[in-house]
Amino acid sequence: MISPSGMALAAMTVMLWILWSDSFRKSPHPIVYAVRVALFIIVGGVLTVNMVRMPRYYPAGTKAITIVTVVIAVGGAIYFARKLVRR
Secondary structure (H helix, E strand, O other): OOOHHHHHHHHHHHHHHHHHHHOOOOOOOHHHHHHHHHHHHHHHHHHHHHHHHOHHHOOHHHHHHHHHHHHHHHHHHHHHHHHHHHO
16 A cells, blocks of 8 residues: 555656646647646646545644645646646
């Protein structure tokens, strides 16, 4: 089983890689942007729900990493939603 901090770090790594790789690739189909928005919102929601439902698994450092990951998820969702609307 993966620890909460490991889950947050893995999610952060994948989300930052998706954001970074979007700057190098040709614009994908709008459906890809919609899927990315949904994935970022879902991941941020799951991390938030886990942190609220199981607070004993989240000491201060893990809580900070999770909050940063949720902020990245919300920011990424907004970024891809704006790209989707512009198309």
